[in-house]
Amino acid sequence: xxHTDELTRIxxxxxxxPEVAHRVLQIVNDLDFSADALxxxxxxxxxxxERIISxxxxxxxxxxxQITSISDAVAYIGIRSLVKLVVxxxxxxxxxxxxxxxxxxxxxxxxxSVACAIGCELMAERFGFEDSIAAxxxxxxxxxxxxxxxxxxxxxxxxxxEALEDGSLDFLEVERLVAGMDHAKAGGIITERWYLxxxxxxxxxxHHDPQQVLDDSELTALVHVAxxxxxxxxxxxxxxxxxxxxxxxxxxxxxxTGPDLDKIRLQVVDELKRSSELVKLR
Amino acid sequence: MIDPDAxxxxxxxxxxxxxxxxxxxxxxxxxxxxxxxxxxxLDLVVGRGASLPRIxxxxxxxxxxxxxxxxxxxxxxxxxxxxxxxxxxxxQISITGERTGEHVSRSVVLDMLNGRVRVVDSxxxxxxx
Numbered sequence: 001x002x003h004t005d006e007l008t009r010i011x012x013x014x015x016x017x018p019e020v021a022h023r024v025l026q027i028v029n030d031l032d033f034s035a036d037a038l039x040x041x042x043x044x045x046x047x048x049x050e051r052i053i054s055x056x057x058x059x060x061x062x063x064x065x066q067i068t069s070i071s072d073a074v075a076y077i078g079i080r081s082l083v084k085l086v087v088x089x090x091x092x093x094x095x096x097x098x099x100x101x102x103x104x105x106x107x108x109x110x111x112x113s114v115a116c117a118i119g120c121e122l123m124a125e126r127f128g129f130e131d132s133i134a135a136x137x138x139x140x141x142x143x144x145x146x147x148x149x150x151x152x153x154x155x156x157x158x159x160x161x162e163a164l165e166d167g168s169l170d171f172l173e174v175e176r177l178v179a180g181m182d183h184a185k186a187g188g189i190i191t192e193r194w195y196l197x198x199x200x201x202x203x204x205x206x207h208h209d210p211q212q213v214l215d216d217s218e219l220t221a222l223v224h225v226a227x228x229x230x231x232x233x234x235x236x237x238x239x240x241x242x243x244x245x246x247x248x249x250x251x252x253x254x255x256x257t258g259p260d261l262d263k264i265r266l267q268v269v270d271e272l273k274r275s276s277e278l279v280k281l282r
Numbered sequence: 283m284i285d286p287d288a289x290x291x292x293x294x295x296x297x298x299x300x301x302x303x304x305x306x307x308x309x310x311x312x313x314x315x316x317x318x319x320x321x322x323x324l325d326l327v328v329g330r331g332a333s334l335p336r337i338x339x340x341x342x343x344x345x346x347x348x349x350x351x352x353x354x355x356x357x358x359x360x361x362x363x364x365x366x367x368x369x370x371x372x373x374q375i376s377i378t379g380e381r382t383g384e385h386v387s388r389s390v391v392l393d394m395l396n397g398r399v400r401v402v403d404s405x406x407x408x409x410x411x
Contacts, residue, residue: 103404161405167384170348211350228347232358233297237387241345241404242359244385248351258355262298265358266307266314269297 003152004180010148011186014094017194020045021090028083028133029197035079039070042086052085060277080133087137088114092281094147101150102238103157111272111279112236113140118271119226122264127254129218138203138223141196145187145204152179160239171240172208184208210250221253229265235272283323283339285332286397293392294323298358299365316365324373334375340399340411341366341380342390359383379411 001009016022023041027033043049049070056073057066063076073082095110102109117139124135153160156178163174172182188205196204203220206213210224228246231237256264272279284291294313301308301315312318328334344366346359363382370377379399381388386403393400399411 164405231347234387237404239404239406241386242347244347245350246347246353246357248349248353251353251355259303261355261358262300262303265297266304 007181018090024086042070051089058277083133088278098146098150101153104238108236112230114278115230115235115272116226119229119268120222123222142204142207142223144190145183148186149183171243210247214253221250224250284397285336288332290330290332294319299361320369338378344382
């Protein structure tokens with residue numbers, strides 16, 4: 001069986017996005033969504049409701065009193081934070097077994113996802129990108145293709161090191177050489193099967209190749225820059241190291257300058273520390 | 283940075299080159315920045331009895347992503363290395379050894395007993411400096 005066939009089989013058998021997450025992402029895709037509709041959808045899933053209430057009562061928010069319902073959550077943490085909790089709670093488990101393929105300690109890929117999401121959201125706010133929920137979600141899911149790739153790469157460490165040896169290939173090229181597909185393309189296929197909104201899918205598929213879609217996808221530029229920032233900070237860098245392209249056009253697209261980047265880097269480090277409850281999710 | 287004879291030394295893992303954009307942070311967390319961090323590390327090791335002429339300094343890191351196109355901002359790794367070198371040169375401290383640049387992440391261990399520095403990179407290459 002070729003690696004491409006194996007990857008196709010792995011992608012085919014990946015569990016679909018939980019129904020409630022799917023419905024929540026559909027609702028918030030309309031920027032004028034109704035909070036009531038969102039609350040009603042979350043309430044249909046008692047396990048998710050319980051996990052979200054527990055996270056609200058954790059150190060993450062330091063609320064003055066215990067909350068007991070999703071309506072409380074809306075009142076205390078706000079609708080945007082609530083959606084972020086739905087996204088992380090419904091997706092963290094996909095990243096459970098992804099680390100070994102990239103020679104990382106357990107939980108590092110997920111930590112990178114949270115850092116990237118934080119960077120996406122911070123830059124969305126700073127640079128006036130309206131849909132900060134989409135930015136956060138894209139950050140969380142940008143490496144979902146690694147979930148599939150890691151299962152092939154875990155047995156190919158030697159071949160990966162050989163491919164990286166002369167320094168001429170970036171890691172996407174290494175993945176294509178060793179596994180027949182790169183994680184960005186795999187992420188595009190997975191999120192298409194999940195019927196995610198088009199711009200979200202595009203930002204995941206092109207997060208290492210943003211110039212392909214820059215004209216009409218600011219979101220892709222955000223994810224590209226936030227991903228590289230997290231890599232530069234050494235969060236979730238494994239055997240792939242920093243062998244990823246940094247596209248100068250993406251920086252120009254979101255009008256980010258050197259001093260902006262330094263401020264965002266510090267904010268990401270701070271916010272990630274505050275988000276340890278989310279980093280711990282599995 | 284270590285004085286191997288006195289067995290006094292320390293590691294600085296800074297993130298950013300220049301603290302001037304955030305004076306509050308440079309005061310509360312000087313180790314985040316090359317300029318304030320190197321100054322603080324030097325003060326600490328000399329303050330604990332290291333001899334300035336005997337101090338050995340190593341630079342490890344400064345890797346970066348693969349830049350496509352013209353980057354007005356410069357890369358973080360290159361900026362970090364430049365500032366670190368400038369500061370050490372101004373303090374008249376020579377660099378004993380380094381493993382820098384490329385696109386690999388590195389981890390580093392400073393052995394306080396013999397002053398040796400062990401570097402392992404993401405391609406599993408190991409060096410003793």
